[in-house]
Amino acid sequence: MGQPSSQQNSASQKRVVIAASTVLDGKGHVLHDTRIVIEGSKIVAIDPKAAPVDYDLRGLTVLPGWIDSHVHIAWSFGKDGKSGSPGGTPAEVAYQVASNAWVTLMAGFTTVQSVGSPADVPLRDAIGKRQLPGPRILTSVEPLMGQGEKSGTPEQIRAFVRKQKDAGADLIKIFANYSVRKPDMMLSQEQLDAACDEAKKLGLRTLVHAYSKAVRAATVAGCTQIEHGVLATDDDLKLMAEKGTYLDPQAGLVWENYLLNKEKFVGTPGYPATLDGFASMESLIPMDHDFMKRAYRIPGLKIVFGSDAVAGAHGRNAEEFIDRVRDAGVDPVTAMVSANSLAAEAMGMASQIGSIAPGLKADIIALDGDPLKDITAVLRVVFVMKGGVVYKNAARGAIHAYAGVQP
Ligand SMILES: [Zn+2]
Numbered sequence: 001m002g003q004p005s006s007q008q009n010s011a012s013q014k015r016v017v018i019a020a021s022t023v024l025d026g027k028g029h030v031l032h033d034t035r036i037v038i039e040g041s042k043i044v045a046i047d048p049k050a051a052p053v054d055y056d057l058r059g060l061t062v063l064p065g066w067i068d069s070h071v072h073i074a075w076s077f078g079k080d081g082k083s084g085s086p087g088g089t090p091a092e093v094a095y096q097v098a099s100n101a102w103v104t105l106m107a108g109f110t111t112v113q114s115v116g117s118p119a120d121v122p123l124r125d126a127i128g129k130r131q132l133p134g135p136r137i138l139t140s141v142e143p144l145m146g147q148g149e150k151s152g153t154p155e156q157i158r159a160f161v162r163k164q165k166d167a168g169a170d171l172i173k174i175f176a177n178y179s180v181r182k183p184d185m186m187l188s189q190e191q192l193d194a195a196c197d198e199a200k201k202l203g204l205r206t207l208v209h210a211y212s213k214a215v216r217a218a219t220v221a222g223c224t225q226i227e228h229g230v231l232a233t234d235d236d237l238k239l240m241a242e243k244g245t246y247l248d249p250q251a252g253l254v255w256e257n258y259l260l261n262k263e264k265f266v267g268t269p270g271y272p273a274t275l276d277g278f279a280s281m282e283s284l285i286p287m288d289h290d291f292m293k294r295a296y297r298i299p300g301l302k303i304v305f306g307s308d309a310v311a312g313a314h315g316r317n318a319e320e321f322i323d324r325v326r327d328a329g330v331d332p333v334t335a336m337v338s339a340n341s342l343a344a345e346a347m348g349m350a351s352q353i354g355s356i357a358p359g360l361k362a363d364i365i366a367l368d369g370d371p372l373k374d375i376t377a378v379l380r381v382v383f384v385m386k387g388g389v390v391y392k393n394a395a396r397g398a399i400h401a402y403a404g405v406q407p
Contacts, residue, residue, distance in 0.1 A: 013040040016388065018062065018364065019053040024372075026064040026340030026355035028333050036062070038362040041387040045358055057366045057383060057395055063336060064356050065110025065135075065363035065386060067343035068317050069248050070207070070227055070306025073100050073112060073137060074119035077311045083261075083268045084311075097123055101134025103315030106392055108381035109135050110363040111343075111353055113306075115173040115207055115227070116140030124168075133391050136363075138347065140164065140173035140207065144195055146186030154194035161198040172199040172206045174223070176214035179270075180230050180284060183212035192221040205348065207248070219245045225346060227306065230291045234298065241300040246346045248306040249292050251330075252323030253313055255285050261312040285327075292328035304346045305339035318378040325375040332372045362388040366395060 016038040023031040035053065037045040076096040078085030088096070097119060104112060112135045114120045120139035127134040141164045144157065151157065161172055174195050176187045187195070196206045196218070205224040208214070215232035219239050225246040226232075240247060258265055262278045265271040272278055295303055307313065307320040321339070324330040330338075344354025353361050364385045369377025384392040 015039050015044075016054045016362075017050045017052065018055045019058055020060070020062040020366075021058040022061050022370065023356055024061060024063040024333075024336055024340075025357065026337065026344075028337050028341075030372075031356075036356060036362075036364065038364075038385075038388050041361055041389075043356060043358055043360050043362050043364075046356070055383070055390070055393070055395070060366040060368055060382060060395060061370050061372075061377065062356070062364060062366045062383075064340045064354055064360075065365050065384065066108050066318070066339040067111040067113075067305070067347070067354060068104075068109050068135075068307050068309065068339065069113045069225075069304045069343050069346060071104070071112045071114050071309040071314070071317065072117065072311075073097065073104065073114040073123065073139075073309075073314070074117040075310045076100060076314075077261075077264050081264055083265045083271070085268070093119075098126075098132050098134070100314040101127060101132065101137070104309070104317060105133055105135050105384060105386065106381070107315045107318055108365040108367075108378070108384060109317055110365070110384070110386040111136040111138070111347075111349075113137075113171065113207075113347065114139045115171075116143055116169070118142060118167065121168045130389075136353075136386070138170035139168070140171050141167045141169040143173035143175055143209075144187075146175050146177060146191070148186055151187055151191055154190055157191055157194045158198040161195055161204075162202065165202050165204060169204065171224075172204050174206060174208045174218075176208050176210040176218055177212070180211050180228070180287070183214070183231055185212075185214050185217065187214070187217075189217050189221065192217050192223065196221045196223040205346075215240070219243055225304070227308075229295070230287060232291075234294065237295055237298040237301055241298050241302075244302070246302045246304050247295055248304050249288065249295055250306065250308050250323075251288055251292050251320060251328045252285055253316065253320040254308040254310070255281050255288070256319070256323075257310065257313040257316070264312065289323075289328045292324065292330065296328075296330060296334075302342060302346065303338055304343045305335070318381070321371070321378045322375050332375055335375070336371060362386075368395075 035050040079088040124137035208218040212231035366383035368380040
């Protein structure tokens, strides 16, 4: 009764030691032959002499759990296999969404930003209460869809932003235009100013889906981050760097997933009506690669990792790292940092996640391989700890231990 005794406290703050031969600290540094000490949900020390060792991850690459800045965690294929189809009972839909969260966590992503759906809220909260395994979720709830005049007056837009905050939004998602093929601005400068200003007053960040001219308009409006960004000029990107606006471009997974699952997307709202219509998507992939290469040449531009995972891509988020490194020439260290400390900084969470350092949450993963030498190692996630809880441990020693064989 009353205050928990110090004994109970120390029991819940169980000390765990991880031994590692290679640690990427999330900020671009590599530590060798050390030990990470965890108490409760947090890292408390990096101490090569810490003992006894609970998890021996030597021979693997240990790094902070990844952060995907742009997913659609509730987006699944319906019961008929089609994207966006309502099919399925509420329970079936809920289990599918829970499965999206589970496979994302197992793929090494311990935090995702979902942009977004009202269905994210109960999922976020259930995971937060540890009722379900999944990544930590930040959600925009319902996005503000730019639709020209119909988007509303600045006052109506401000009211919409407040409504999302009341519904539990962690950030605001804004569509300033439709797509790279229809890049006309669907929100005016005045409308964008209202949306990003209102969010700022509420202490919320703004992520703006923007191509072409909308990139500059959103930057001028003081929005936090630009999603996609293709067709922006070098001058637009330089302005972003100057103002500290984050950029979240993609290098392939989103298109590769549409092509892989075209039968499931064909004829659904926003997608080609015929399978032949998907051929033109292939031409967009090199465009994304060229844009990313160009963006990385802009000094000081802060580029975060976002896969834009929709139905069919949950749990495959890390394929986007391979696209970035292999196809867009991104340095592997930079690719890792974009999903660690830089993504955390963009979310205003750098003091909590994104690095391996004392005081931060114990979000720790291990890869069988070294992503700095072979980027495909990102697909071999063998250990996942989130907030000090181990959700996956398929490291070699552990497999032997489970089989009753001495390692
Ligand atoms: Zn998206």
